[in-house]
Amino acid sequence: MAPPTRPFIFDDTQIDRSQLRKTAFNLRWATVEEDVIPLTAGEMDFPIAEPVSEAIQRHAREGYLGYCPKLGFETLREAICEDLSNRSISASPDRILVLDGAAAALKAACRAILNPGDEAVTFDPVDFLLPHCSELAGAKVLRCPVSPIDGSINFEALESLISSKTKALLICNPHNPTGRVLRKEELSAMANLAEKHNLTIISDEVWSEIIIGTIPMTSIASLSDEIRKRTITISGFSKSDGLSGMRVGYLHCENETIFNKIVDFSGVLDTTSGATALSQVAAEAALKEGGPWRSSFVEHLKSLVPYTADQLSQLAGVDCPKPEGTFLLFPSVSAFDMDCESLAEFILTEARVAVVPGAERWFGSRAKGHLRLSVATSRSVVDAALERLSALWGQQS
Amino acid sequence: MAPPTRPFIFDDTQIDRSQLRKTAFNLRWATVEEDVIPLTAGEMDFPIAEPVSEAIQRHAREGYLGYCPKLGFETLREAICEDLSNRSISASPDRILVLDGAAAALKAACRAILNPGDEAVTFDPVDFLLPHCSELAGAKVLRCPVSPIDGSINFEALESLISSKTKALLICNPHNPTGRVLRKEELSAMANLAEKHNLTIISDEVWSEIIIGTIPMTSIASLSDEIRKRTITISGFSKSDGLSGMRVGYLHCENETIFNKIVDFSGVLDTTSGATALSQVAAEAALKEGGPWRSSFVEHLKSLVPYTADQLSQLAGVDCPKPEGTFLLFPSVSAFDMDCESLAEFILTEARVAVVPGAERWFGSRAKGHLRLSVATSRSVVDAALERLSALWGQQS
Numbered sequence: 001m002a003p004p005t006r007p008f009i010f011d012d013t014q015i016d017r018s019q020l021r022k023t024a025f026n027l028r029w030a031t032v033e034e035d036v037i038p039l040t041a042g043e044m045d046f047p048i049a050e051p052v053s054e055a056i057q058r059h060a061r062e063g064y065l066g067y068c069p070k071l072g073f074e075t076l077r078e079a080i081c082e083d084l085s086n087r088s089i090s091a092s093p094d095r096i097l098v099l100d101g102a103a104a105a106l107k108a109a110c111r112a113i114l115n116p117g118d119e120a121v122t123f124d125p126v127d128f129l130l131p132h133c134s135e136l137a138g139a140k141v142l143r144c145p146v147s148p149i150d151g152s153i154n155f156e157a158l159e160s161l162i163s164s165k166t167k168a169l170l171i172c173n174p175h176n177p178t179g180r181v182l183r184k185e186e187l188s189a190m191a192n193l194a195e196k197h198n199l200t201i202i203s204d205e206v207w208s209e210i211i212i213g214t215i216p217m218t219s220i221a222s223l224s225d226e227i228r229k230r231t232i233t234i235s236g237f238s239k240s241d242g243l244s245g246m247r248v249g250y251l252h253c254e255n256e257t258i259f260n261k262i263v264d265f266s267g268v269l270d271t272t273s274g275a276t277a278l279s280q281v282a283a284e285a286a287l288k289e290g291g292p293w294r295s296s297f298v299e300h301l302k303s304l305v306p307y308t309a310d311q312l313s314q315l316a317g318v319d320c321p322k323p324e325g326t327f328l329l330f331p332s333v334s335a336f337d338m339d340c341e342s343l344a345e346f347i348l349t350e351a352r353v354a355v356v357p358g359a360e361r362w363f364g365s366r367a368k369g370h371l372r373l374s375v376a377t378s379r380s381v382v383d384a385a386l387e388r389l390s391a392l393w394g395q396q397s
Numbered sequence: 398m399a400p401p402t403r404p405f406i407f408d409d410t411q412i413d414r415s416q417l418r419k420t421a422f423n424l425r426w427a428t429v430e431e432d433v434i435p436l437t438a439g440e441m442d443f444p445i446a447e448p449v450s451e452a453i454q455r456h457a458r459e460g461y462l463g464y465c466p467k468l469g470f471e472t473l474r475e476a477i478c479e480d481l482s483n484r485s486i487s488a489s490p491d492r493i494l495v496l497d498g499a500a501a502a503l504k505a506a507c508r509a510i511l512n513p514g515d516e517a518v519t520f521d522p523v524d525f526l527l528p529h530c531s532e533l534a535g536a537k538v539l540r541c542p543v544s545p546i547d548g549s550i551n552f553e554a555l556e557s558l559i560s561s562k563t564k565a566l567l568i569c570n571p572h573n574p575t576g577r578v579l580r581k582e583e584l585s586a587m588a589n590l591a592e593k594h595n596l597t598i599i600s601d602e603v604w605s606e607i608i609i610g611t612i613p614m615t616s617i618a619s620l621s622d623e624i625r626k627r628t629i630t631i632s633g634f635s636k637s638d639g640l641s642g643m644r645v646g647y648l649h650c651e652n653e654t655i656f657n658k659i660v661d662f663s664g665v666l667d668t669t670s671g672a673t674a675l676s677q678v679a680a681e682a683a684l685k686e687g688g689p690w691r692s693s694f695v696e697h698l699k700s701l702v703p704y705t706a707d708q709l710s711q712l713a714g715v716d717c718p719k720p721e722g723t724f725l726l727f728p729s730v731s732a733f734d735m736d737c738e739s740l741a742e743f744i745l746t747e748a749r750v751a752v753v754p755g756a757e758r759w760f761g762s763r764a765k766g767h768l769r770l771s772v773a774t775s776r777s778v779v780d781a782a783l784e785r786l787s788a789l790w791g792q793q794s
Contacts, residue, residue, distance in 0.1 A: 016459070016461070019459055019460075019461045020461060020463075022461075023459075023461040023462075023463055023674065024461065024463040024464065025463070025464045025465055025466045025467075026463075026464035026465075026668075028463065028464065030466075031466075041464060043463050043464060044463075047459070047460025047461055048460050048461075048462055053457050053458060053460050056453070056454075056457040056675070057453075057454040057457050057458060060450050060453040060454050060457065060675075061450060061454060062413070062416055062420075062444070063416075063444025063445050063450050063639075064413070064416045064417060064419075064420040064421065064444055064445075064639075064642075065420075065445055065639060065640055065641070065642040065643050065679075066417075066420055066421040066422070066423070066425065066440050066441075066639070066641050066642045067421065067422045067423030067425065067438060067440060067641045067642055068422055068423075068642050069422045069427075069428075070422075100497055100644070100670065100671075100673075101668065101669070103667070103668045103669045104664070104669050104670060106669075107664070107669045128667075129667070129668075129669075132667060133669070242460075242461075242462060242463070243462055244462070244463050244464045245461075245462040245463045245464055245465050245673060245674035245675075246462050246673050246674065246675065247497070247671060247672075247673045267501070267504070270500070270525075270526070270529060271423075271498065271500045271526070272498070272500045272501050272503075272504045272526075272530070273497065273501060273670070274497075274644060275644075276497075276642060276643050276644045276673050276675070276676055277420065277642035277643060278453070278457075278642075278643065278673070278675050278676075279673055279675075282462075
């Protein structure tokens with residue numbers, strides 16, 4: 001391997017806006033007007049790590065892009081097991097299913113576990129995909145309130161939602177949108193509930209590489225063998241490796257019967273679904289060779305994210321807690337006396353900064369009054385956005 | 398653009414078996430023992446065209462692989478419309494949906510058109526995906542017999558299967574596994590039935606670039622404006638461009654209501670599905686720059702496929718018609734007095750050649766007694782396989 005030619009710095013010199021304007025969709029640079037700064041979808045403004053790019057180029061140069069194995073390349077599944085073992089989850093490659101994204105994995109897991117008439121319990125607020133995929137499977141979703149300020153969980157409320165119809169508990173750790181890294185004792189309490197009521201735990205850990213505070217990441221499946229056997233752990237390569245457009249994620253499910261059901265529902269057996277050859281090559285390179293780059297990216301976020309939270313909190317009527325994980329900020333905004341959708345629109349129009357409103361459809365009813373900002377970018381892009389927000393606030397006071 | 402450095406020849410010098418053993422799954426080189434020649438899944442042994450590989454490498458080098466637009470890159474959808482216009486289908490990019498493979502497109506189309514209690518009519522034999530995706534949507538499938546020898550259609554039988562419950566007619570053109578290119582008059586007769594009984598036509602045209610006989614390819618949607626409006630045309634880049642592992646295909650649907658339903662079911666809106674950035678880059682390059690290479694590949698098949706059919710027909714008890722399209726051969730084999738599954742197993746064990754049995758689950762009940770061979774490889778690979786088959790036949794006589 002040649003040494004990486006791109007330095008591990010995360011400033012404006014690394015961001016090619018003309019490329020982003022052609023390639024970054026989903027509410028980002030390619031979809032907003034040219035003078036708008038998008039702090040919307042959870043993906044980075046930086047190009048992918050050099051060794052990942054090189055692995056893709058090498059494979060493309062060799063020229064063979066034929067059908068892949070149903071569960072995913074074995075070398076990738078082995079690398080995933082190695083990575084899970086770093087999170088103290090013992091897993092074998094034949095219980096790993098590689099799919100076209102963590103969202104696809106969540107959808108397949110929900111379809112395997114949930115049927116019409118069943119109930120699933122998740123949180124409010126939480127990323128829309130958790131309740132959405134449960135509903136796609138036909139289940140009714142009940143939501144346990146978590147504090148939109150610090151993400152703390154009311155366990156009495158949680159247990160009161162569980163009935164004989166409840167089949168799954170869906171958690172997101174680190175939690176999108178609050179950025180909370182779930183405590184080991186919180187996970188233990190949830191695990192106890194799952195055992196007591198015989199629930200499958202579906203744990204979305206797509207943000208698990210982005211730990212920026214002092215709370216260490218704990219995977220719920222690492223708590224005990226018993227819990228590992230009732231957990232489906234899901235992750236992907238969009239947040240920490242910039243591979244959202246490559247659509248590659250995976251799940252681990254120790255229970256063989258459930259694993260086989262997931263495989264069946266996923267569409268990999270009948271060739272209607274699966275991760276592409278180059279997506280898998282990229283994911284494997286990210287796991288095996290992307291570590292130093294990724295650590296350096298997380299270091300960058302460790303200073304940028306709390307800085308941004310502090311700056312936002314300086315604005316009148318804005319309270320922005322510092323997240324413990326993710327590169328998402330989730331301030332409450334009481335300024336301007338507007339609902340969050342109107343406020344996001346107002347900020348876009350007046351300050352030319354795009355943010356995600358804390359709308360019920362994205363996060364649940366308790367996200368109201370909040371905005372979500374994604375800041376996986378350079379300090380100077382963030383500063384430009386903050387300056388615009390500050391000017392807008394100044395005009396109104 | 399630099400001129401291509403790889404010559405457009407399709408012989409053994411272009412086939413890297415050590416790479417195929419690492420990359421070609423789905424019953425092919427990476428899944429069989431080292432001394433076996435696989436003539437199984439419908440994909441090529443040749444690496445992809447140079448300009449397609451270069452486009453992928455260029456995009457990977459730029460390093461931005463973020464979220465793609467929901468329907469697919471606009472430049473790709475424009476290129477697809479241009480390609481459809483070459484088949485006399487007038488289409489606009491906002492009625493094109495790019496998905497992760499033609500199979501995924503077929504599945505989404507079936508889910509949008511068919512509901513439990515509905516019926517779908519297709520053929521027997523035909524590739525399993527047509528009835529399978531109809532059944533996944535909850536429909537009952539009725540199958541019109543086609544001649545497994547020449548693929549000709551019994552239209553009286555076809556109309557007799559249509560009732561008030563019938564919602565869709567699913568065709569495969571060129572037809573897998575018989576290799577028949579449907580005649581314009583056959584397509585007109587099917588179109589008339591569709592109009593008379595108000596059916597949606599789902600036309601799988603994934604083989605449409607591989608026309609090797611004298612019958613020209615006609616897309617059913619090109620017959621009239623009226624037919625175009627009731628047709629969903631599906632295609633992809635696996636057969637003619639070697640991109641099966643990149644999982645990229647598309648559909649065209651003129652009817653806005655149905656198109657929106659397909660988009661909804663496909664999973665592109667909620668990020669649970671979609672084609673990857675590099676798959677779309679590859680597909681666009683294949684359409685815009687892959688033409689000369691693809692024509693040259695088809696020229697190669699024009700001599701290789703009928704040659705192989707002739708050679709197979711020399712074997713006692715084998716009748717192998719010459720296909721008009723595809724690189725698939727579908728001989729009837731009455732030798733050895735075995736059902737086709739045992740025969741395929743026998744040929745694998747004794748002659749070390751892997752073929753697909755004409756099993757009911759792959760093609761329907763009328764495929765019995767047939768084998769399917771895929772020969773998108775070099776003349777010398779085919780000759781080696783033929784020699785082994787000939788030796789096996791010789792031993793038995």
